[in-house]
Amino acid sequence: GAVVSQHPSWVICKSGTSVKIECRSLDFQATTMFWYRQFPKQSLMLMATSNEGSKATYEQGVEKDKFLINHASLTLSTLTVTSAHPEDSSFYICSARPQGHEQYFGPGTRLTVT
Amino acid sequence: AQTVTQSQPEMSVQEAETVTLSCTYDTSESDYYLFWYKQPPSRQMILVIRQEAYKQQNATENRFSVNFQKAAKSFSLKISDSQLGDAAMYFCASLSGTYKYIFGTGTRLKVLA
Numbered sequence: 327g328a329v330v331s332q333h334p335s336w337v338i339c340k341s342g343t344s345v346k347i348e349c350r351s352l353d354f355q356a357t358t359m360f361w362y363r364q365f366p367k368q369s370l371m372l373m374a375t376s377n378e379g380s381k382a383t384y385e386q387g388v389e390k391d392k393f394l395i396n397h398a399s400l401t402l403s404t405l406t407v408t409s410a411h412p413e414d415s416s417f418y419i420c421s422a423r424p425q426g427h428e429q430y431f432g433p434g435t436r437l438t439v440t
Numbered sequence: 441a442q443t444v445t446q447s448q449p450e451m452s453v454q455e456a457e458t459v460t461l462s463c464t465y466d467t468s469e470s471d472y473y474l475f476w477y478k479q480p481p482s483r484q485m486i487l488v489i490r491q492e493a494y495k496q497q498n499a500t501e502n503r504f505s506v507n508f509q510k511a512a513k514s515f516s517l518k519i520s521d522s523q524l525g526d527a528a529m530y531f532c533a534s535l536s537g538t539y540k541y542i543f544g545t546g547t548r549l550k551v552l553a
Contacts, residue, residue: 429541433482
């Protein structure tokens with residue numbers, strides 16, 4: 327089956343630093359990748375959509391300068407949280423779409439900013 | 441705009457019994473898909489079942505089935521013979537031409553031994 331990985335699974339960083347999260351499709355090429363944020367006991371909120379080789383499209387209210395997304399290849403997208411603050415602490419999930427409507431989710435990354 | 445509503449924050453079911461999770465949606469699209477995802481404590485999103493809107497027949501996957509009422513914009517999930525491993529958060533979601541998932545707020549399912 328289609329597998330999506332995320333790295334790291336858990337990261338702790340200090341306030342003011344930047345942290346990068348990778349999302350990889352392991353056995354398929356992803357036309358589109360999506361980044362979600364999930365607060366405890368809440369639903370997934372779409373942050374942005376990224377297509378390989380083009381700029382990401384951010385959802386309303388998401389700061390594009392804070393959450394930098396790079397879709398460098400058909401199997402890799404990265405989310406960089408710049409100048410992280412404690413309120414950025416959350417669970418970040420990516421999904422990847424090969425073709426058609428099906429999407430496959432990564433296992434998520436827990437970010438803790440101290 | 442698309443919306444997905446799950447009105448049951450939490451449900452409980454006795455092991456081996458049947459439970460139904462409710463979901464309503466709203467969309468102006470004529471072509472769309474509906475999904476139920478399970479999120480266990482590991483937080484990995486697991487696809488439970490999906491339904492193409494153009495199909496009248498309700499989708500079924502082993503112990504999981506849906507009741508898709510297109511006119512009423514309702515998409516409920518029935519879990520038969522509930523097992524302890526079914527305990528999780530369940531999210532209803534819709535997907536249309538933009539390929540963006542719209543998730544409901546989730547229903548936490550507890551399975552009682």
